Amino acid sequence: xxxxxxxxxxxxxxxxxxxxxxxxxxxxxxxxxxxxxxxxxxxxxxxxxxxxxxxxxxxxxxxxxxxxxxxxxxxxxxxxxxxxxxxxxxxxxxxxxxxxxxxxxxxxxxxxxxxxxxxxxxxxxxxxxxxxxxxxxxxxxxxxxxxxxxxxxxxxxxxxxxxxxxxxxxxxxxxxxxxxxxxxxxxxxxxxxxxxxxxxxxxxxxxxxxxxxxxxxxxxxxxxxxxxxxxxxxxxxxxxxxxxxxxxxxxxxxxxxxxxxxxxxxxxxxxxxxxxxxxxxxxxxxxxxxxxxxxxx
Amino acid sequence: xxxxxxxxxxxxxxxxxxxxxxxxxxxxxxxxxxxxxxxxxxxxxxxxxxxxxxxxxxxxxxxxxxxxxxxxxxxxxxxxxxxxxxxxxxxxxxxxxxxxxxxxxxxxxxxxxxxxxxxxxxxxxxxxxxxxxxxxxxxxxxxxxxxxxxxxxxxxxxxxxxxxxxxxxxxxxxxxxxxxxxxxxxxxxxxxxxxxxxxxxxxxxxxxxxxxxxxxxxxxxxxxxxxxxxxxxxxxxxxxxxxxxxxxxxxxxxxxxxxxxxxxxxxxxxxxxxxxxxxxxxxxxxxxxxxxxxxxxxxxxxxxxxxxxxxxxxxxxxxxxxxxxxxxxx
Amino acid sequence: xxxxxxxxxxxxxxxxxxxxxxxxxxxxxxxxxxxxxxxxxxxxxxxxxxxxxxxxxxxxxxxxxxxxxxxxxxxxxxxxxxxxxxxxxxxxxxxxxxxxxxxxxxxxxxxxxxxxxxxxxxxxxxxxxxxxxxxxxxxxxxxxxxxxxxxxxxxxxxxxxxxxxxxxxxxxxxxxxxxxxxxxxxxxxxxxxxxxxxxxxxxxxxxxxxxxxxxxxxxxxxxxxxxxxxxxxxxxxxxxxxxxxxxxxxxxxxxxxxxxxxxxxxxxxxxxxxxxxxxxxxxxxxxxxxxxxxxxxxxxxxxxxxxxxxxxxxxxxxxxxxxxx
Numbered sequence: 001x002x003x004x005x006x007x008x009x010x011x012x013x014x015x016x017x018x019x020x021x022x023x024x025x026x027x028x029x030x031x032x033x034x035x036x037x038x039x040x041x042x043x044x045x046x047x048x049x050x051x052x053x054x055x056x057x058x059x060x061x062x063x064x065x066x067x068x069x070x071x072x073x074x075x076x077x078x079x080x081x082x083x084x085x086x087x088x089x090x091x092x093x094x095x096x097x098x099x100x101x102x103x104x105x106x107x108x109x110x111x112x113x114x115x116x117x118x119x120x121x122x123x124x125x126x127x128x129x130x131x132x133x134x135x136x137x138x139x140x141x142x143x144x145x146x147x148x149x150x151x152x153x154x155x156x157x158x159x160x161x162x163x164x165x166x167x168x169x170x171x172x173x174x175x176x177x178x179x180x181x182x183x184x185x186x187x188x189x190x191x192x193x194x195x196x197x198x199x200x201x202x203x204x205x206x207x208x209x210x211x212x213x214x215x216x217x218x219x220x221x222x223x224x225x226x227x228x229x230x231x232x233x234x235x236x237x238x239x240x241x242x243x244x245x246x247x248x249x250x251x252x253x254x255x256x257x258x259x260x261x262x263x264x265x266x267x268x269x270x271x272x273x274x275x276x277x278x279x280x281x282x283x284x285x286x287x288x289x290x291x292x293x294x295x296x297x
Numbered sequence: 298x299x300x301x302x303x304x305x306x307x308x309x310x311x312x313x314x315x316x317x318x319x320x321x322x323x324x325x326x327x328x329x330x331x332x333x334x335x336x337x338x339x340x341x342x343x344x345x346x347x348x349x350x351x352x353x354x355x356x357x358x359x360x361x362x363x364x365x366x367x368x369x370x371x372x373x374x375x376x377x378x379x380x381x382x383x384x385x386x387x388x389x390x391x392x393x394x395x396x397x398x399x400x401x402x403x404x405x406x407x408x409x410x411x412x413x414x415x416x417x418x419x420x421x422x423x424x425x426x427x428x429x430x431x432x433x434x435x436x437x438x439x440x441x442x443x444x445x446x447x448x449x450x451x452x453x454x455x456x457x458x459x460x461x462x463x464x465x466x467x468x469x470x471x472x473x474x475x476x477x478x479x480x481x482x483x484x485x486x487x488x489x490x491x492x493x494x495x496x497x498x499x500x501x502x503x504x505x506x507x508x509x510x511x512x513x514x515x516x517x518x519x520x521x522x523x524x525x526x527x528x529x530x531x532x533x534x535x536x537x538x539x540x541x542x543x544x545x546x547x548x549x550x551x552x553x554x555x556x557x558x559x560x561x562x563x564x565x566x567x568x569x570x571x572x573x574x575x576x577x578x579x580x581x582x583x584x585x586x587x588x589x590x591x592x593x594x595x596x597x598x599x600x601x602x603x604x605x606x607x608x609x610x611x612x613x614x615x616x617x618x619x620x621x622x623x624x625x626x627x
Numbered sequence: 628x629x630x631x632x633x634x635x636x637x638x639x640x641x642x643x644x645x646x647x648x649x650x651x652x653x654x655x656x657x658x659x660x661x662x663x664x665x666x667x668x669x670x671x672x673x674x675x676x677x678x679x680x681x682x683x684x685x686x687x688x689x690x691x692x693x694x695x696x697x698x699x700x701x702x703x704x705x706x707x708x709x710x711x712x713x714x715x716x717x718x719x720x721x722x723x724x725x726x727x728x729x730x731x732x733x734x735x736x737x738x739x740x741x742x743x744x745x746x747x748x749x750x751x752x753x754x755x756x757x758x759x760x761x762x763x764x765x766x767x768x769x770x771x772x773x774x775x776x777x778x779x780x781x782x783x784x785x786x787x788x789x790x791x792x793x794x795x796x797x798x799x800x801x802x803x804x805x806x807x808x809x810x811x812x813x814x815x816x817x818x819x820x821x822x823x824x825x826x827x828x829x830x831x832x833x834x835x836x837x838x839x840x841x842x843x844x845x846x847x848x849x850x851x852x853x854x855x856x857x858x859x860x861x862x863x864x865x866x867x868x869x870x871x872x873x874x875x876x877x878x879x880x881x882x883x884x885x886x887x888x889x890x891x892x893x894x895x896x897x898x899x900x901x902x903x904x905x906x907x908x909x910x911x912x913x914x915x916x917x918x919x920x921x922x923x924x925x926x927x928x929x930x931x932x933x934x935x936x937x938x939x940x941x942x943x944x945x946x947x948x949x950x951x952x
Contacts, residue, residue, distance in 0.1 A: 086378040188406040192469065195366055197393035210410050458900045459671075480940030488670035489840065493884035515814060518886035522894060544680035545888065559818035561843030563885050565866045568847050573822055574815045577783050 028290050035286020041279030043246045051222055056089035060246050065219050074098035079253060079264035087265060088178050090246035091272050097158070098276070099246045101231050102160045102224050105169060110220050113170035117177025122185060122204050132178070134169040143168045147230055151239040158247075160275060161240040169223065176219055180212035214288065221284030248273050307342040307509045308363070308477060313372035315355075315362050321581060323475070328582050332358040334533035335372075340526070341479075343509040345503065347524035347541075349556070350516060353578050354530040356513045360481045363387060363511065364396055376477070394424055395614050397470035401482035403462035407454035411466055413440075414450035420473045439472045440465075444498060460491035467499070472507060478503075479511045496523060521545060526614070529553045531591045532581055538608075547613060549622035551594045558621035587618065596621055630658030630702065632802060632834050633682065639893065640677055640697035641685055647905035650714035651677045653912065654695065656931045657700045658853065661801065664828070664835045666849035666866070668881070670844060673855040675838045679804045682836070683720055700801075718748070721795040723744050725807040727787035730781035738775025741794055746923035748798045752937045763793040768823060789823065796827060806838045823846055842885050846870060857902050857912040860931060864938035874940045876917045911943070917942060 029035050039086040049054060058076075064084030072079040078087035138146070150164035184190060185208065193207055232249025234240030241247035243254070248269040255265030312421055313336045316392065318327040333355045340346040361367040363374055365381050374381040378395070384392065399407040407416055408427040417439060418432045427435070437447045443464040454462055463483055470478055480499065484492040489559035512523055520527055521541065528538040529550065537550035548554045555574040562568075576593040579585055584591045600620055608616040657933045667675045680686050682697055684704055692751045697704045697716060707715075724730050732740055739762055745756040745763075757775075764771035767789040770886040779787060788808060795803055805824070809817035825848060828835055832869050839845055844850055846866065853863040854875065873879045875899040880897040899916035902908055908915050914924040931941040 128358055188400045188402050189408045191361075192406055192466070193408070193419065194398065195364060195393060195396075195398045196469070197390040197423055198419070199390060202423070207408060213405065251305070351815060353928045377898040402696070460900065463843065489842070490670060490880060490884045491900070492895035492896075493886070494898070497894060497896065498885075516886070518888050518890075521888045521890070522886045555815065557888065560888065561818070561821070561847045563842035563846050563870070563882070563887055565846040565870050573818045575819070577785060578813065578816070 003056025005133050017088070019046065029286075032069075032286045032289055034282045037288060038279050038281070038283030038286055040276060042283055045276050046097060046099070047101045048092055052092050056086075056091040056092040060085060060090040060093040062086075071262070072264055074189065078139035078268040079137035079262070081251075081265045082223075087268055088250075090251060091248065091268055094246040094248045094251065094269065095276075096273070097241065097245060098228055101158070101162055101165070102227050105165045105227050106224065106264070107164040109169035110173050110216065112166075114177045114209070114212065114216050117174035117179075117228055118181045118204060118209055120174070121181025122200070122208055128178070131174065135174050138168070138171045144230060144233060147234060148237065148239055148266070151234050156234075156239050156242050157272050158214055158241050158245065161234055164234070165227055167205045168230075169227070172219060172223070173216055176215055177212045180215060184208050217286050218288040221280055221287060224280040224284075228277055228280075229272060259282050306339045307377060308340040308511070309338075309373075309375040310363060311337050311373040311375065312395065312546050313337070313359070313374065314370045315358050315360060315367060317498045324424070330582050331533050331584060332581060333362060333369075334584075336526055336530075336533075336535055337372075338535065338538060340509060340511060342509055343503075343507060344525040345512055345521045345523050346526045346528070347512045347514060348528050349514060349520055350530035351515055351556075351578060353532055355533040355581070356515075356530050359483060359530070360398070360479050360568050362512045364393075364398055364479055365397070391424075391557065394420075394473045395475050396477040396479070397473065397475045398458070398479045398481065399463070399470050401485055403459040403466065403486055406466050407462055407469075409454055411453075413454065414451055416454070417450075417469045419556040422470065424473065425526055433474060436468075439468045442471070443468045444501070458491075459476045459487050459573065460495055463487065463495055464498070467502070471508075473501065474506075477509050477511070479513070481513045482515070483512075485514070485516070490576065492519075492612055499523075517557055532579065532584050534589060534618065535608075536590065537617045538614075539612070542611065543615040547611070547615065549617040550619050551591075551614070551623060552590045554623060555595075557592075561613050576607075588618070596623075630660050632659055632661045632663075632701075633657040633662070635678065635682065636696050636698065638678070638681055638697065639693050640674075640681055641691055641693055643689040643691070644905075649904045651690070651904060652681065653907070654928065655681075655855070655858070655860055657767065657853045657860050657863060658852045659834060659836070660801040662832050662834050663851060664837065664849045666845035666852040667836060667838045667855060668840065668850060669855035669874075670840055670843050670896045670901060672857065672904065675855050675864055676806055676860045679806055679836060679838055680854070681724070682724060683716055685716075699744050702942075703905065707765075711840065718798050719800055721798055721800040722789045722804040722806065723788070723795050725810050727784065727791045727808075728779050728782060730791060730920055731787065733779050735778075736775065737777050737782065737790055739777075741790065744794050745797055751792050759797070764790070766827070768819075769793075783816075785820060788812065788820050790822075792824065792827070796831065796833070799831060800833055802834045802836065804836045804838070807840070808837075809844065810839070810841070817844070824848070841871075842881065854881070857907060857944075858904065859912060859928070859941060861913065861941050862939065864935075868935070868938045872935075872938075874938065874945060874946075875935060875942050876902045876919050877913050912919055913943070 002003055023197050060158065062085060066084065068082055068084040070080040076086050076088065077220060078091060081087055115133050121129040147164045147168045150167055151160060154163065155161035190203060190207060193203055231240055232252065235247045235249030236253040238253065241250055251269040252266045258265050300627065313333055317328050317330040317332055336359060348359065350354045358367060363523055369382060381389065381392070414433060414436050418436045421427055421432050421435060433450070440446065440449060445461065445464055445468070454465065457465065470566045483499065484495050487495060496519065500509065511559050514520060516528040524541050526539070527541055527544040529544070530536065530554065531552050537544065537553045538548045544553065548557065559573065574593050579592060587603050587605050588601045591597040594601065606618050607621060608618055609622065610616055611622065635655055635657045638652050638655040642649040642651055648801050650651065655674065655678055665799045667674045669680065674735070682691060686692055692705065703766060704712060731737070735764040741760045741764065742753050745759045746753045760775065761771045764774055769789050775784065782790065810822050812820060813833060821844060831843065837845060837848055849866050852866045852869050853860045854877065855861065857875050862869060862873065869878065870882065873882055875944045880895070883895040884897065886894060897916055902912055910926050912927055914920040920949070929941045929943045929946065931939050932946060936943045
């Protein structure tokens, strides 16, 4: 037993500077206003997502025609819609839908785009050409229009919304990753690693890719706002998530005909969209500032 | 100081050429930048072989081509009788253990997002199957060899000064126990006081680890301090080559002579009237005909413009490429 | 007044950054007379460039002159109005930099840029300035007709620096500050440029401050030299004096570290590294690296005093306080 605890202590001791490093990251994060505000907003958002069933007073799908079109009150914070459903609960549960969309779209478009971009930038030549012309094809269309086209072709549903937005969003990451890869490829430290005898795959994934991550992460965070907006847009047009799912954009659309008299049906989901998008934007800017090791010490 | 001519050659370069195509658009035949144009030399084992030149001389390209970090256009690179140019990529990668490079730029030759221990230890991970603890021990040992300490392992490159970064780069190079090291202006970006320390360290390492150096520089004073053999390059070709004594005391090529004259001497008593070379360094895309230096050479005659020259032996070790070699005492 | 052209007196400059306050200049003292050539030698971070900027009164946010003064021809520059400084800065002082191509506007032809500065100096319209442009480009050894039509990126380093020299000397300044003018150039081109400077300045009689880290360049060009370390002038005097009999341990260290063709002694480096200027060492900033440091060196900054005729050192080894400890 003593041998193990000795080894453990040794392990910690050798890693101590790395632990110091993480402590420093936290310190920096606390001192960057943007990151802090963004984190707080997104933090609240995530808490809402996780604890939705506990926070929401009503079932978001429960119709209650007796209570329809009620203005905001103590029993219904955000009022009710034309089916008597509590809007507050619907906004709360809607956050889960949004986060699901954000998560999957980021994963697919970010992952796919980065991979293709790094490969294109690192190898150059014909590989680069093929990949870049493909991005050109996708970029030839305005992204919302393209998303609409895909969504319309695939049919409105949650899954198809995710696919449509991913397919439209990956090109940004490919271009970004490629630009970074091109820059990094020329650096002396890559040449040094090659002279040590590293193969292409190792260099690409262990050395080039990590250098591309910083701008990619920032873009991802900045784009999260756009993802929500696109999903909301598709939902608004009826091409995205179908009712009765409480996706915020669809909810805004639902309240269109009631805007004048019963403003709360559209407004509260709209505010939710605005706050979360802003939060992601702040967070993205803050992360970029923190990630650069040169600014750290 | 007499040098024993070590007849054992470690690296031999034969007629090495590296041309870079310069695209002029999709419809015209590209121009060729003749960065390295038919260079041959032999590096004796355990010696320091210096290559001196200015911009456009091709010395940096040569350094990388010798290690096949840049693919040569033509020619052979022989390492102890094995031809590097004929190896496939897999064989070459295995071979890389024996030859390493230390570059000029201390600020960009270390991966900025990796800890020193990973930077130095990576080679060990690739080539040997060692446990993580074994690697850390080896890294610690190597860092101490170059004058750093164990705790430096866990820091990022940007926390170090230029001189310390070059030490880290040196540690990375020697951790694989190579035989041959290419040093591309390793101290040009450092302060004078630091340069002295690093040069001394490099000399000591060469002796204690039995290394052979190919040392690239533009500074003849550093050459005088470090080198056993010297080759002077101009526009992609070697114009003079020999032992250090021969180059400094029996300077034969006008360019070498003018290069020496151009170096400002840190001694105000030695301000003399000097012959300064005229004109700009020509481009290596369209080098001058005949002897490439003829446009700036104060001794040029008509034949220099017309005919190029192969090497002329002035002694067993001293070669010069000139129609009218000088042999002045400096 | 210690120098009839320039006297920098106890100059302290700081820079306010998020990392802390960088105490870049810690009481710099240096001076020169008309027509003299002063070399400022030092390594990275010694403050030589900051000193030259302070002389030109170009220290801006986040930097600030917190103490001391620069006297130009006897007049305090801290007390001058913006207009007076502006007049001095373009007419009586001019500066050339390390990266000449970056100092030129990339979208204008060279001829036009030189003409512009000639026109401002002489108060004539640009189109009338071209004959003068032609003359000065030829004076710096360029093919004027060809060079005028080029864009800066088409020039080589040497050619660009000649253009800069032309533009700097056309105003016939009393003081030319050259901040590492040849550090980015090849050795043979460097020799050409230094020779050109030497010829032009001898003829025109300007005073020159040559800032460099290369002792050879300073040795060949300057009459006087000031050695700087971490924000202070540690030694100052006639160049032969300093190179033959260096007194300050740092100067000695530098001279022993410089490789020289034909030098037989082993090179000796200076251990340690340049201090962090946010938290510099107390007293004499060189004391942590000094092989001859004494107790007093840590406590207070030694003043720059004349130890031999025309030879000033800031070191307690050569003062009475030092001998006491």
